[in-house]
Amino acid sequence: xxxxxEEMENAINVLKxxxxxxxxxxxxxxxxxxxMVKLEAAIFILDRVLGKPKTMPNRGRxxxx
Numbered sequence: 151x152x153x154x155x156e157e158m159e160n161a162i163n164v165l166k167x168x169x170x171x172x173x174x175x176x177x178x179x180x181x182x183x184x185x186m187v188k189l190e191a192a193i194f195i196l197d198r199v200l201g202k203p204k205t206m207p208n209r210g211r212x213x214x215x
Contacts, residue, residue, distance in 0.1 A: 151159075165172070179191035 176191055176194060179187055180195075182188050182191070
């Protein structure tokens, strides 16, 4: 096994041992004073739990056709 492969394996093992800490960190970002940080955290959570939306809603914009 080369050094790069071993380092990647070690990194993956660290991540696999700490999913709760990662989830707690993402959830804690919802309390940020920065609205963009809160929005990105919310989108990240929703995308992981519900899946990414197939299409984006129109949001009131008229078609250009």
